[in-house]
Amino acid sequence: MSLALVTFWRASDYRLGVDVQRFTGEPSCLPFTLFVMHMQADRPPQRGDFVVATMPDSGLPLGARPGARILKRIAGVPGDQIRIEGTELYINGLHRDRLWLAKSLPGKQPGDFDLDLTLADGQYFLLGSTQESFDSRYWGPIHREAIRGYAHPLF
Structure with missing residues (x-):
């Protein structure tokens, strides 16, 4: 029975994930510890x-x-206006967050991340759940092809 369950799990498109940052003493970028990942991006991503x-x-x-x-988490979808000025992030004209890590990245200053763009078809802007998250504020939007699947929080 357990062998059948393990075989099914490994052959399926589902994986179990754990936010290991919670156990290393580093700030966690997610609001949950355990999650199920569906490793098929079989539908259009949504905010x-x-x-x-x-x-x-x-x-x-x-x-x-x-x-x-x-x-x-997807914070910006195709058609959204993304603007970064200094350490401030705006999505569709609304202040969303700050660039908390900008001063601590080697060789970078807050103005280095300034950006003003409208997300094109197939582009997404990703944010972590905490201010210390290393995300699209620092490396820009990702393309649809980079999305491998979806995560569903358990707790």
């Missing part, structure tokens, strides 16, 4: 979805690992 994506190359000069998987 508010938690997605599993591949880190874009634009994050690599800032210390990200090539091909690293990230889990973030």
Whole structure:
């Protein structure tokens, strides 16, 4: 019975995920500890979805690992206006957050991340759930092809 369950789980498109940052003493970027990942991006992403994506190359000069998987919430969808001025982030003209990490990234200043763009078809702007999250505020939007699946919080 248990062998059948393990075989089914491994052959399926579902994975169990744990936010390990909670156990290392680092700030967690997610509002939950345990989640199920559905590793099929079989529907269009929507604002508010938690997605599993591949880190874009634009994050690599800032210390990200090539091909690293990230889990973030979609904050901007195609057609949204994204503006970053200094340390302030605006989405569709509404203040959403600050760039809390801008001063601590090696060789970077807050103005280095200034941005004013409308997300094109297939572009998404991702945010973590905490101010310390390393997300689209620092490496820009991701493309639809980078989204590998969706995450569903358990607790």
